[in-house]
Amino acid sequence: MTLFTELRPLSRLAEADAAEDARNEAPAGVRPATEAAATARPVPIAVISTLTIAAIIGLWSLASARGVVSPVFLPSPRQVVIAGYNLIVTGFVDATLFEHVGASLYRIFGALIASVLIGIPAGLAIGTSRLGRGILDPIVEFLRPLPPLAYLPLVIIWVGIGEASKITVIALAMLPSIILSTSAGVRSVSREHVNAARSLGAGPRQILAQVVLPSSVPSILTGIRIALGAGWTTLVAAELVAATSGIGFMIQSAAQFLVTDIVIAGIIVIALIAILLEFLARLLERRLVPWASHR
Amino acid sequence: MSILSFRDVSLRYPPRPGSRAAGNDRLVLDGINLQVASNELVAIIGRSGSGKTSLLNLAAGFIAPTSGTIAVDGVPIPGPGADRAVVFQDDALYPWLDARDNVAFPLKLKGMPRATRQARAQQLLELVGLGDAGDHHVWELSGGMRQRVGIARALAAEPRFLLLDEPLGALDALTRTRMQEFLLRIQARSGAGAVLITHSIDEALILASRVLVLSPHPGRLTAEIEAGFSAEILAGAATEKVKASPLFKRLHDGLTSLIHSLPNEEAAA
Numbered sequence: 001m002t003l004f005t006e007l008r009p010l011s012r013l014a015e016a017d018a019a020e021d022a023r024n025e026a027p028a029g030v031r032p033a034t035e036a037a038a039t040a041r042p043v044p045i046a047v048i049s050t051l052t053i054a055a056i057i058g059l060w061s062l063a064s065a066r067g068v069v070s071p072v073f074l075p076s077p078r079q080v081v082i083a084g085y086n087l088i089v090t091g092f093v094d095a096t097l098f099e100h101v102g103a104s105l106y107r108i109f110g111a112l113i114a115s116v117l118i119g120i121p122a123g124l125a126i127g128t129s130r131l132g133r134g135i136l137d138p139i140v141e142f143l144r145p146l147p148p149l150a151y152l153p154l155v156i157i158w159v160g161i162g163e164a165s166k167i168t169v170i171a172l173a174m175l176p177s178i179i180l181s182t183s184a185g186v187r188s189v190s191r192e193h194v195n196a197a198r199s200l201g202a203g204p205r206q207i208l209a210q211v212v213l214p215s216s217v218p219s220i221l222t223g224i225r226i227a228l229g230a231g232w233t234t235l236v237a238a239e240l241v242a243a244t245s246g247i248g249f250m251i252q253s254a255a256q257f258l259v260t261d262i263v264i265a266g267i268i269v270i271a272l273i274a275i276l277l278e279f280l281a282r283l284l285e286r287r288l289v290p291w292a293s294h295r
Numbered sequence: 296m297s298i299l300s301f302r303d304v305s306l307r308y309p310p311r312p313g314s315r316a317a318g319n320d321r322l323v324l325d326g327i328n329l330q331v332a333s334n335e336l337v338a339i340i341g342r343s344g345s346g347k348t349s350l351l352n353l354a355a356g357f358i359a360p361t362s363g364t365i366a367v368d369g370v371p372i373p374g375p376g377a378d379r380a381v382v383f384q385d386d387a388l389y390p391w392l393d394a395r396d397n398v399a400f401p402l403k404l405k406g407m408p409r410a411t412r413q414a415r416a417q418q419l420l421e422l423v424g425l426g427d428a429g430d431h432h433v434w435e436l437s438g439g440m441r442q443r444v445g446i447a448r449a450l451a452a453e454p455r456f457l458l459l460d461e462p463l464g465a466l467d468a469l470t471r472t473r474m475q476e477f478l479l480r481i482q483a484r485s486g487a488g489a490v491l492i493t494h495s496i497d498e499a500l501i502l503a504s505r506v507l508v509l510s511p512h513p514g515r516l517t518a519e520i521e522a523g524f525s526a527e528i529l530a531g532a533a534t535e536k537v538k539a540s541p542l543f544k545r546l547h548d549g550l551t552s553l554i555h556s557l558p559n560e561e562a563a564a
Contacts, residue, residue: 201377
């Protein structure tokens with residue numbers, strides 16, 4: 001190795017690199033196809049979508065203004081906005097909107113941590129060992145198609161009505177997608193990446209830690225994103241059934257008193273949080289694995 | 296001086312699933328005898344399907360021979376190892392690591408502290424003319440640059456043999472010519488022996504001190520040529536001039552007609 005340290009770099013190669021880069025770029029006169037298409041100027045999809053939302057709100061306003069539907073069933077958009085404001089300021093059933101949302105988020109992130117801690121090792125076991133696959137596959141395949149609310153009553157019997165039961169149910173709902181995405185990531189590791197490591201002196205544990213795991217991270221993050229979506233829908237449903245706080249519980253209580261404006265405001269908040277969670281998960285993917293699209 | 300040797304090595308794959316013919320297993324390599332010293336570059340040429348890559352995978356230890364022995368200095372190889380570092384055609388760099396960490400990868404496996412291995416990796420990057428590229432993601436680099444990172448990574452393992460699996464096969468023609476000279480010099484400097492698998496007769500003649508021809512179905516080493524062109528280029532002769540010499544042309548034509556006279560994959564299938 002001391003050989004190398006005394007050697008001069010091959011400076012001519014730098015020029016060759018520049019030449020190769022230049023060849024790989026498109027010639028100056030060629031216009032990309034997208035630019036040519038832009039001259040036709042079709043209406044952007046975002047504009048169409050915005051118009052759709054505006055139309056729905058418009059029809060909704062019209063229907064409630066004309067008294068087509070009773071306000072008990074369909075309060076006006078204005079009432080819903082006011083209800084939302086009141087939720088933030090004074091709250092409903094002993095808690096403000098943020099406290100309800102906070103309770104729900106606490107549950108979902110608690111469940112996420114639990115399911116990641118269990119799911120990633122389980123996925124690695126399924127993806128790397130026949131024994132692991134043989135043991136865990138039937139369990140995952142049993143759990144995966146089950147609607148989480150089906151085992152919620154059993155979980156309540158086992159761990160009680162408190163936070164633990166909700167977190168357990170959400171974690172169980174999230175677990176299959178995290179396990180399956182981890183094992184799929186492990187199985188899709190490039191054979192050449194593994195062989196390169198072996199020929200560079202890596203042992204089995206090093207291959208797992210230095211090649212298989214990092215290579216699976218994009219797939220694991222996709223699994224986490226899907227799990228968050230599944231977890232959120234399950235959480236709200238679980239709160240409808242058994243909770244004393246949380247955004248699902250808030251809607252359920254409001255419905256019992258026929259406070260429809262709060263119900264609708266709550267539904268909109270649930271949708272917004274779902275979108276936000278998806279956005280955060282995608283942001284995390286871009287930040288942590290910018291290389292995933294360059295394999 | 297180390298010797299990588301193949302003794303009576305044969306490789307047989309089980310029959311393709313669904314194949315009706317009983318006992319129709321495929322003999323890929325038959326009776327391969329080969330010695331490569333750690334100061335030479337041996338090229339193996341042959342058509343696709345002749346078992347070139349299988350031969351390299353055997354040398355790397357990725358697969359085990361059906362019969363025969365592969366050894367380094369008389370000791371049978373136990374499997375893949377850092378004494379035989381492979382450079383792959385599609386570079387097999389790790390996209391989650393930057394160029395420097397890719398080169399430092401074998402050093403990390405050895406447990407070298409981060410600062411030390413980064414400094415060593417930087418030296419190797421400078422050696423391959425990529426001193427400024429250490430912080431770049433590998434996907435930001437051109438094909439030729441990536442391949443040099445791959446070679447630097449293999450050298451970081453301080454191998455006794457470099458196993459080069461068509462490392463220049465995916466490069467454009469101009470880059471490929473540059474890289475051939477580069478590969479020649481780097482191998483001579485590294486003190487490691489090399490086995491180069493290639494389709495290109497040109498490339499084999501320029502780079503190798505010996506060119507072996509692998510005939511297909513089953514793969515057998517059928518011809519061996521001593522080529523001195525690499526020594527001329529290392530001594531300073533221009534590659535283009537060497538390629539224009541009558542001897543180069545004669546050997547090139549001879550190898551071309553030899554390879555064309557061998558049965559090809561379509562005829563055998």
